Amino acid sequence: xGEFELIRNFFAAAPCAQVGEGVALGIGDDCxxxxxxxxxxxxxxxxxxxxxxxxxxxxxxxxxxQRSLAVAASDLAAMGATPLAFTLALTLPAVEADWLxxxxxxxxxxxxxxxxxxxxxxxxxxxxxxxxxxxxxVPRGQALTRSAARPGDLLCVGGExxxxxxxxxxVLGQRSATPAIAEPLLxxxxxxxxxxxxxxxxxxxxxxxxxxxDGLLADCGHxxxxxxxxxxxxxxRIPVSLALQxxxxxxxAQQAALSGGDDYVLAFTLAxxxxxxxxxxxxxxxxxxxxxxxxxxxxxxVHGQDITPTIRGYQHFRSE
Amino acid sequence: xGEFELIRNFFAAAPCAQVGEGVALGIGDDCxxxxxxxxxxxxxxxxxxxxxxxxxxxxxxxxxxQRSLAVAASDLAAMGATPLAFTLALTLPAVEADWLxxxxxxxxxxxxxxxxxxxxxxxxxxxxxxxxxxxxxVPRGQALTRSAARPGDLLCVGGExxxxxxxxxxVLGQRSATPAIAEPLLxxxxxxxxxxxxxxxxxxxxxxxxxxxDGLLADCGHxxxxxxxxxxxxxxRIPVSLALQxxxxxxxAQQAALSGGDDYVLAFTLAxxxxxxxxxxxxxxxxxxxxxxxxxxxxxxVHGQDITPTIRGYQHFRSE
Numbered sequence: 001x002g003e004f005e006l007i008r009n010f011f012a013a014a015p016c017a018q019v020g021e022g023v024a025l026g027i028g029d030d031c032x033x034x035x036x037x038x039x040x041x042x043x044x045x046x047x048x049x050x051x052x053x054x055x056x057x058x059x060x061x062x063x064x065x066q067r068s069l070a071v072a073a074s075d076l077a078a079m080g081a082t083p084l085a086f087t088l089a090l091t092l093p094a095v096e097a098d099w100l101x102x103x104x105x106x107x108x109x110x111x112x113x114x115x116x117x118x119x120x121x122x123x124x125x126x127x128x129x130x131x132x133x134x135x136x137x138v139p140r141g142q143a144l145t146r147s148a149a150r151p152g153d154l155l156c157v158g159g160e161x162x163x164x165x166x167x168x169x170x171v172l173g174q175r176s177a178t179p180a181i182a183e184p185l186l187x188x189x190x191x192x193x194x195x196x197x198x199x200x201x202x203x204x205x206x207x208x209x210x211x212x213x214d215g216l217l218a219d220c221g222h223x224x225x226x227x228x229x230x231x232x233x234x235x236x237r238i239p240v241s242l243a244l245q246x247x248x249x250x251x252x253a254q255q256a257a258l259s260g261g262d263d264y265v266l267a268f269t270l271a272x273x274x275x276x277x278x279x280x281x282x283x284x285x286x287x288x289x290x291x292x293x294x295x296x297x298x299x300x301x302v303h304g305q306d307i308t309p310t311i312r313g314y315q316h317f318r319s320e
Numbered sequence: 321x322g323e324f325e326l327i328r329n330f331f332a333a334a335p336c337a338q339v340g341e342g343v344a345l346g347i348g349d350d351c352x353x354x355x356x357x358x359x360x361x362x363x364x365x366x367x368x369x370x371x372x373x374x375x376x377x378x379x380x381x382x383x384x385x386q387r388s389l390a391v392a393a394s395d396l397a398a399m400g401a402t403p404l405a406f407t408l409a410l411t412l413p414a415v416e417a418d419w420l421x422x423x424x425x426x427x428x429x430x431x432x433x434x435x436x437x438x439x440x441x442x443x444x445x446x447x448x449x450x451x452x453x454x455x456x457x458v459p460r461g462q463a464l465t466r467s468a469a470r471p472g473d474l475l476c477v478g479g480e481x482x483x484x485x486x487x488x489x490x491v492l493g494q495r496s497a498t499p500a501i502a503e504p505l506l507x508x509x510x511x512x513x514x515x516x517x518x519x520x521x522x523x524x525x526x527x528x529x530x531x532x533x534d535g536l537l538a539d540c541g542h543x544x545x546x547x548x549x550x551x552x553x554x555x556x557r558i559p560v561s562l563a564l565q566x567x568x569x570x571x572x573a574q575q576a577a578l579s580g581g582d583d584y585v586l587a588f589t590l591a592x593x594x595x596x597x598x599x600x601x602x603x604x605x606x607x608x609x610x611x612x613x614x615x616x617x618x619x620x621x622v623h624g625q626d627i628t629p630t631i632r633g634y635q636h637f638r639s640e
Contacts, residue, residue, distance in 0.1 A: 025463070030398035031456070042354040042355075044354065046407045046442050046453065048409045048451070051446075053444065076351065081351065091370055091449060120366055129447070146349050
């Protein structure tokens with residue numbers, strides 16, 4: 001048995017790889033088999049992370065395992081899907097037991113937190129690179145797409161923005177900060193919490209949704225394009241954390257919230273009538289703007305003046 | 321729009337990326353959506369190919385596109401699944417229009433031949449590497465696994481073995497051959513034909529199945545282990561092509577058929593009573609041995625003497 005076959009067995013023994021609800025056949029055969037309940041559809045998303053491009057190399061393998069799966073699972077949240085399973089394609093330059101053990105621990109922790117079971121994948125030798133494909137289920141016709149925002153809808157986000165972009169100089173070792181500032185920012189970067197429950201709560205309520213990975217302005221542009229509408233964002237309503245403001249100052253914190261990537265917070269549109277019940281249920285929803293006829297994205301100051309930046313979102317660490 | 325986003329749009333415009341039966345939502349949202357008919361299960365398999373490990377670098381991008389998808393689709397054949405869709409995670413060192421166009425052409429040709437639709441993926445910058453995840457559907461409980469071979473069953477393969485291993489010195493430029501020899505061998509290597517129709521015909525008939533990717537002996541070992549039985553192979557019944565015999569000589573051709581990888585021909589077990597109908601229907605089935613009680617794999621000569629090689633299959637190009 002080759003060392004890469006040993007790795008496959010190692011992952012197959014992970015708690016998150018045990019067969020359970022929805023998984024008829026897991027790791028070890030030519031294919032895995034999933035059961036999709038009658039009346040539901042299967043949601044599928046694939047993400048690749050390359051060492052030195054999407055994460056620093058070397059980096060902490062536990063945090064990498066955790067973050068990789070969170071990034072992938074966030075796409076299920078954005079569709080309102082209930083997590084089911086995932087596959088892992090892991091390319092490694094060499095087999096290091098400590099590295100693998102820590103990576104698998106981080107992966108397993110996030111998998112169990114999200115309710116995702118490892119059902120297969122591939123392990124190969126080569127430059128460090130991961131591709132995760134995640135599977136969820138969603139009642140037929142209720143998936144949250146990007147293409148049905150309507151003029152008159154409110155534009156909302158599910159939490160504070162810019163923390164991951166703010167953490168980047170800390171991750172890269174370019175700056176330092178007190179623990180009170182560094183810890184929440186780094187936690188957001190390394191262990192983003194995919195908003196799976198919020199996504200499911202928005203089924204049948206939100207008219208469009210996505211997870212913010214390219215930055216608020218760029219991602220709102222995706223909704224505007226797909227829905228053939230214009231999104232207006234009120235600059236002073238964008239939620240920003242105290243840690244980010246203290247670390248970057250107000251202006252740069254605002255810039256990070258507008259253009260920084262890797263937030264993995266949901267952005268969505270809904271009719272105003274849907275809002276009271278969702279807020280009463282305690283969902284963390286911030287109204288930051290509205291949908292109007294037209295195209296593209298506009299940024300408004302507190303007086304309603306258009307201050308849309310002419311620059312595109314800066315090319316951040318995760319742009320390609 | 322970045323150049324990698326342009327590539328995504330380029331693939332989204334490919335004929336194989338058009339939404340059709342079973343695909344409710346294709347490329348362009350956070351997730352794709354698949355419909356799985358009532359009473360069926362979803363079969364899923366993931367394969368990674370790394371440049372310089374699983375294929376020579378540089379290599380012909382058209383042939384790479386074609387071969388990558390064939391390798392992945394072969395796992396659907398091995399489960400008896402009907403092809404549905406696939407995702408492509410493509411990591412590229414740089415964007416070269418000619419390379420991409422040729423790769424997409426090869427991929428598209430194989431996708432349309434197999435009935436697979438491109439529903440999503442990721443395109444990233446980094447060392448050349450591909451991960452394909454394929455999806456098929458199979459009636460609940462009828463998937464062909466590795467674990468139900470029974471003593472008394474016949475052991476069969478779906479075609480000639482060893483051609484891809486024989487092609488390897490030609491692929492690597494280590495040897496040359498006349499066109500009459502080189503062409504069939506190279507065709508088998510670069511454009512393996514996943515035995516999808518045969519796999520579906522074996523549903524409800526074969527007791528176990530897989531596709532031969534690691535070599536006949538190694539892969540029969542996988543069935544033996546999963547089914548807790550022993551597989552006996554009659555050496556002189558293994559089908560080998562004339563081109564391979566002429567190129568390598570009888571002894572090395574036999575060795576390539578036993579231990580060479582990348583054949584992507586089905587190996588399966590079935591009760592003898594199932595054979596006549598399948599042969600009458602014209603399926604290319606070669607009986608090469610039988611299942612007995614015990615464990616592991618035995619190789620028998622024409623006199624029934626055990627000649628099981630003590631060496632393991634050599635470490636071929638695609639071993640990890």
